[in-house]
Amino acid sequence: MISKTKSLISFQDLFAQAWKYYWQNFNRLMQLMLIAIPVGILGMIAVVGFISWDRVISLVLTNTVSIPMIGIAGSLIMIVSLMFLSSAIILGLVMKTAIFSMVLKKDSKSSFKQLWKLGREKYEAYFKAVFIADFFTLLWSLLLIIPGIIKGLQYSFAGLVALDKKTQSRDAFKESRRLITGRWWGVFxxxxxxxxxxxxxxxxxxxxxxxxxxxxxxxxxxxxxxxxIFFLTPLFMAYIVELYLSLKKTR
Structure with a gap:
């Protein structure tokens, strides 16, 4: 692969732009990051539930309790745990989508409520693109590690493309690869x-x-x-968006 780093913005300029937006919008970014607290709580509850379910299975195997009773309890624990886990994943996706959308639009005026609504509206498109990208990256990685790394980087902007251009996942992959082509090492x-x-x-x-x-x-x-992680995650996300925007401008 031929690297064309001359057409890419420097690391220093990327960080400077990301830091500028991060600092100017620090309060609103932190408000969105507060969503990570219930995400963590829901995740921990789910983990406790799964551990309890494992304990229930152990009781069944050792014949400590009756199978019908423990079967019902185990099923309820598993269902509730999956509900908490699903809620944590969705909340996390909404938070991430809201932050990415905010930085993509260079939004400095929208309220938390408006950004939350935007995240809820767009998280499914973002999740679909990222999930499929990760899935194909995993498939390539099963062949050899190197192809997985190469393809993973080529697909790395599919989620942002889906948010930015409101396009289907297939088109998002094509656009992500197009942005990386010829500049793999520079982006890497x-x-x-x-x-x-x-x-x-x-x-x-x-x-x-x-x-x-x-x-x-x-x-x-x-x-x-x-x-x-709490304070630096929005900065890192802003950096990723700035890199994506610079790739668009120099393509």
């Missing part, structure tokens, strides 16, 4: 470098606060990591 490093910096930054924060990074069960590590 512009995506990988921020990810590395984010990981390093999180680790540095954990060190400063005295976390034992080798022990993932350390509560300090979890708190620092979660806090960093």
């Amino acid at each position: 490093w512009r995506l990988v470098l921020p990810t590395i910096l984010f990981s390093v930054g999180t680790s540095v924060l954990a060190v400063i606060m005295g976390a034992q990074l080798g022990n993932k069960m350390d509560p300090t590590y979890g708190i620092v990591n979660s806090t960093a």
Whole structure:
């Protein structure tokens, strides 16, 4: 693959543009990120439910309780757990779609209610494009790791294309590949470098606060990591959108 990085915006300019939008709209972005709190709570409840269901199955296998009674209880636990998990996934998708749509439109005026409505209206299109992209990436990865990485990057903007152009998933894939063609390496490093910096930054924060990074069960590590993710996720999303917009302009 031939890289044409000269036609791409520099990493510094990408970050500067993303930071500018992030800082100017910090309050509204944080309001949307607050949706992550119920997402996390619903997810934890679902996990507890699945653990309880596993315990129920163990009781059945050991003949500790009657099968009819435990069967009904187990079914109810599984259904409720799946409901909580589905709710968490949908809420997370709505939040992500709202933030991406906000940055794509360079929206600085819409209220939280308007952005929430926008997220609810568009999350299905975004989810469909991303799900299919991830599915095909997985299929390519089953062949060899390298083809999976190549195709994964080519499909990486399908979700944004679906939101930006309101197009079908198939057309979104074609457009995403078109944006990447001939510039694979340039785009690759512009995506990988921020990810590395984010990981390093999180680790540095954990060190400063005295976390034992080798022990993932350390509560300090979890708190620092979660806090960093909460505040930096919108910035990273803004960066991805800026990269996508620059690819559109220079294609």
